Amino acid sequence: MALDRIDFAILASLQNNARLSNKELAARAGLAPSSCLERVRALARAGVLKGHHAEVAGPALGIGLEALVAVRLVKHAKTTFRRLYAHLLSLPEVLTVFHVSGVNDLQVHVAVRDIDHLRDLIVEKFAGRAEVDHCETAVIFGLHRKHQWPCYVPVTPSPSRRPARARRRRSP
Numbered sequence: 001m002a003l004d005r006i007d008f009a010i011l012a013s014l015q016n017n018a019r020l021s022n023k024e025l026a027a028r029a030g031l032a033p034s035s036c037l038e039r040v041r042a043l044a045r046a047g048v049l050k051g052h053h054a055e056v057a058g059p060a061l062g063i064g065l066e067a068l069v070a071v072r073l074v075k076h077a078k079t080t081f082r083r084l085y086a087h088l089l090s091l092p093e094v095l096t097v098f099h100v101s102g103v104n105d106l107q108v109h110v111a112v113r114d115i116d117h118l119r120d121l122i123v124e125k126f127a128g129r130a131e132v133d134h135c136e137t138a139v140i141f142g143l144h145r146k147h148q149w150p151c152y153v154p155v156t157p158s159p160s161r162r163p164a165r166a167r168r169r170r171s172p
Contacts, residue, residue: 001046005155006031010039011048015148018052055147063111066095066143067118069126070104072134081105084131093121104136 003011009029013020020028026036043049058066073080081099088094088108096109108126112118118137127135 001042001048003048003153003155007039007043007048008151008153008155010036010043012148014040014049014052055145058111062113064114065118066109066111066140068138068140069108069110069122070136070138071106071108071126071132072103073105073131074133075131076105080131084129087125087129091121091125093117104134109140 006029010025013025013028022037022040023033025040026033029036029039031039040049058064071084073084084106085097085099088097088106091110093110093112094108095111098107098109099105100107110118110121112121118139122135122137126132
């Protein structure tokens, strides 16, 4: 799907506030509400819009600590990787799994109650796995997440609208 400047305006607005009403979103994008709704639906069908999420304060859910766990695999095999990846994604503490280059194979962002919960998670559900050779943990002291992706795609102009008909002047 080729995106134009209106699509990019819709995406930028939704990344900043996914709770905008269609009417407000349409006004920001310079569209009629019905046209805006159809564009949002088309962006979702094309997989450009992948979902709408609420950001929740971790402490409200009993989360007192976040960490990044670097994981090195014993063997680089597709089945080993897939089995570990599926296991990690099944854990409620795991927020994100990054498959990375370098000494370690994965960076895993976890959210836990406290340091004891973190230790138990790593010992019992990470390091104890046959696929895992090594784990290294970094506690996150602070986190600020940007919600708007940078855009490196050249913006194409929106489809031109039909020019308005010139009004005829009545002769006096």
